[in-house]
Amino acid sequence: MKVYLTVLTVLLFASCASPHRDESSSAQVSDSKRYPPPGSNQMLRAPITVADGLEVIISDVVIPPNATVPRHYHPGEEFLYVLEGSAVHVEEGKPDRILRAGDTYVIPPRAIHAPRGGPDGARAVVFRVHVEGAEERILIE
Numbered sequence: 001m002k003v004y005l006t007v008l009t010v011l012l013f014a015s016c017a018s019p020h021r022d023e024s025s026s027a028q029v030s031d032s033k034r035y036p037p038p039g040s041n042q043m044l045r046a047p048i049t050v051a052d053g054l055e056v057i058i059s060d061v062v063i064p065p066n067a068t069v070p071r072h073y074h075p076g077e078e079f080l081y082v083l084e085g086s087a088v089h090v091e092e093g094k095p096d097r098i099l100r101a102g103d104t105y106v107i108p109p110r111a112i113h114a115p116r117g118g119p120d121g122a123r124a125v126v127f128r129v130h131v132e133g134a135e136e137r138i139l140i141e
Contacts, residue, residue, distance in 0.1 A: 076130020
């Protein structure tokens with residue numbers, strides 16, 4: 001229970017701490033300096049002290065407009081909060097799901113998925129809990 005409360009706290013903090021995007025043309029130039037590049041940008045990887053053998057990885061994930069992330073899975077649970085834009089969550093065995101700014105979603109361990117950016121792309125904070133030292137992401141050929 002403590003782990004899930006920690007997840008919620010981190011996600012809420014991250015959503016409040018995200019910078020506001022100014023839509024003016026001059027701000028678009030500076031966005032490239034403020035925002036991380038496309039992909040999964042690891043912000044934190046640390047052990048969970050209340051649960052031996054587990055760690056947390058927090059990433060700022062950016063998916064460009066209409067881009068598809070290669071099929072993959074994670075060895076642990078993935079909790080996400082969409083900060084900006086939209087994405088289509090494509091998960092094996094489930095119907096596609098559109099996720100928009102403000103939406104949350106939990107991806108179970110080992111679920112094969114390949115999200116696709118919406119027309120304006122997407123940015124999300126992703127919080128992963130899995131076995132300490134395991135690979136963050138396993139690509140599926």
